[in-house]
Amino acid sequence: MSKTPKHILVIRLSAMGDVAMTVPVLRAFTQRFPDVKLTVLTRPFFAPFFRDLNNVEVFAIDLKKKHKGVLGLYKLSKQLKTLDIDVVADLHNVLRTKILKVFFFGKKFKQIDKGRNQKKALVNGKYFKPLKTTHQRYADVFKALGFTLDLSRPTFSKKQPIPQAVLNLVANQNRKQWIGIAPFAQYASKSYPLDKMKEVVKGLSQDHIVFLFGGKADQKQLNALVINNQVFNIAGQYNLNQELDLISNLDVMVSMDSGNAHLAAMLGVKVVTIWGVTHPYAGFGAFNQPEINNLIPDKTLYPKLPTSIYGNKYPEDYKNIAGTIQSDQIVNRVLAVLKT
Numbered sequence: 001m002s003k004t005p006k007h008i009l010v011i012r013l014s015a016m017g018d019v020a021m022t023v024p025v026l027r028a029f030t031q032r033f034p035d036v037k038l039t040v041l042t043r044p045f046f047a048p049f050f051r052d053l054n055n056v057e058v059f060a061i062d063l064k065k066k067h068k069g070v071l072g073l074y075k076l077s078k079q080l081k082t083l084d085i086d087v088v089a090d091l092h093n094v095l096r097t098k099i100l101k102v103f104f105f106g107k108k109f110k111q112i113d114k115g116r117n118q119k120k121a122l123v124n125g126k127y128f129k130p131l132k133t134t135h136q137r138y139a140d141v142f143k144a145l146g147f148t149l150d151l152s153r154p155t156f157s158k159k160q161p162i163p164q165a166v167l168n169l170v171a172n173q174n175r176k177q178w179i180g181i182a183p184f185a186q187y188a189s190k191s192y193p194l195d196k197m198k199e200v201v202k203g204l205s206q207d208h209i210v211f212l213f214g215g216k217a218d219q220k221q222l223n224a225l226v227i228n229n230q231v232f233n234i235a236g237q238y239n240l241n242q243e244l245d246l247i248s249n250l251d252v253m254v255s256m257d258s259g260n261a262h263l264a265a266m267l268g269v270k271v272v273t274i275w276g277v278t279h280p281y282a283g284f285g286a287f288n289q290p291e292i293n294n295l296i297p298d299k300t301l302y303p304k305l306p307t308s309i310y311g312n313k314y315p316e317d318y319k320n321i322a323g324t325i326q327s328d329q330i331v332n333r334v335l336a337v338l339k340t
Contacts (some may be wrong), residue, residue, distance in 0.1 A: 004088035005108075005145065007037045012059060012091040015186075017284070018134070018261035019046045022091055023053070024216055024287045025138040026155075028149045030054045036147070038043050039083060048240045049266070052157045056205035059083075063096075070099060077103035089141045093339050105145070110144040112137050119282055119309050133283045155290050156268025160245040168231055170209060176230075180246075180253040180269075182260035183225075186313035190256045190276040192322050199327035200226055200254070204334060205230045211246065213253075213260050252337050254330065256322070257311065261286040274330065276322035277314040278305035293337065294328060297321045 012022045019042055026038060037055050044060035059080065061067050067076040077100055088104055090097045090111040101109045111281055114137065121127035130138075139149040181204075183197045187328070192200075211232050212222045216236030226233050238280055242261065247253065253264035253271045257278045264271045265286035273286055275296045285294060299305050302321055307314040 005036065006163065007039065007084055007086050008043060008057075008142075008145065009080060009083075009085045009088045009194065010091060011037050011041045011088065011097050012093075012116055013042055013063070013096065014092075016261040017260035018092075018097075019043075020049055020259060020266045021134050021284075022138055023049055023266040023289065024154055024156075025135055025142075025149065025151065026050070026056060028139070028151055028154065030056060031155070032149060033147055039080075045240065048244055049263075051241070055325075056317065058240070070077060071103055071134065074103055075099070080104075088143050089145060091138050110141050112141050115283070117147050122282060123306055123313075124277070124307055125304065128281065130281045131283045133285065135287055137283070154268075156266075157248070160248045162240040162249050163238065163245050165238060165242065166234075166246050167235075173209055173230065177208045178211065178249060179208050179252040179334065179338075180213055180250045180255075180260070180264065181225075182255040182258060183222075183257040184214050184218055185256040185276075185311065189307075189314050189319050190258065190278060190311040191323065192256060192274050192276075192325070193320065194221060194224055196323055196327050198227065200233055200330050201225045201337050202227055203331035205328065208338070211250070212244075213255075227313065252334055254334060256283065265289060270340075272330065272337060273332050274322055274325060275304065276311060276320075277307040277318050278309065278311045282306060282309050283310075293333065295325050295333060297324050 007258050026072050032112045040050055040056060042058060043210040047058040049096060050056050050058055067073060068078055070205055073096060093111040093114060105217050115131055118131050135151055139151055142149055183192050185191050205228055212225055212233045214222055214235035218235045222233045224234050247264050247269060248267045250269050250272035253260060253269050255271060255273055257273060257275050261271050271289050272287040275294060280294045307318055
């Protein structure tokens with residue numbers, strides 16, 4: 001009888017939203033199996049995601065230099081083997097991790113089943129039912145290693161102290177409920193039009209504080225949404241730790257099908273998600289959120305939904321369908337969430 005693993009290598013390299021989705025699963029793992037160490041192999045930028053998980057360390061991969069190519073992955077495997085890893089949970093399952101699997105010959109190495117055929121059927125219109133969530137697919141990898149997880153009763157980290165820079169920013173405001181809005185996504189087909197988002201901001205900022213989230217390159221565009229002194233554009237203003245601290249203090253996050261939805265959800269923040277050509281049935285909905293918080297274009301008007309899993313493929317006349325979701329629908333849903 002083989003001994004119970006005491007040290008698991010967890011692989012999840014990118015992208016941001018997918019890495020954030022591992023956090024609730026790893027939290028459930030650490031609570032159920034507190035004596036098992038987890039080493040997460042991921043990009044160094046994502047290390048703050050795991051900062052408050054017990055018995056979890058991050059091993060930063062350098063895919064541009066040190067660990068680039070097959071030779072770099074071989075060097076990486078030699079480094080990892082010095083950590084006395086017992087088994088490997090591959091939550092990514094791409095060419096790089098398949099190569100690592102070869103180098104870890106002899107170690108139990110379980111990989112995520114991404115359900116590609118089911119997702120293809122969903123996009124092709126042959127099957128329109130909720131698929132297994134990505135969170136559950138992650139949990140299934142651990143189950144294959146002998147560790148069964150229950151994701152139905154999650155716990156989350158405590159709210160972090162509000163960064164001083166944020167306190168300075170809102171110094172003249174009474175502590176009202178805080179709303180985060182992240183109107184952009186990787187593809188335009190998943191983004192909400194800024195002119196309509198301005199209507200959302202107007203409806204929400206009358207009685208609440210609104211923080212606008214995005215990358216540094218989004219600063220100028222987001223400035224168009226700063227319509228009064230209760231709206232703050234923080235795009236590119238803070239480091240990731242500060243941004244996570246702020247998100248943990250939000251009362252709700254309004255996001256596209258994007259990384260910001262998963263950042264908020266991993267911290268236990270309520271999330272209202274706006275969808276375009278993608279669909280939560282593919283399994284990438286924000287963790288632990290009710291279905292009613294997913295705002296989706298009318299499928300009777302757009303029967304080809306979803307047109308792709310990631311938003312990169314769509315008929316030209318579907319490109320802007322996120323904008324068919326009315327601004328007052330978004331405002332009303334957010335206000336309803338704030339009352340719960």
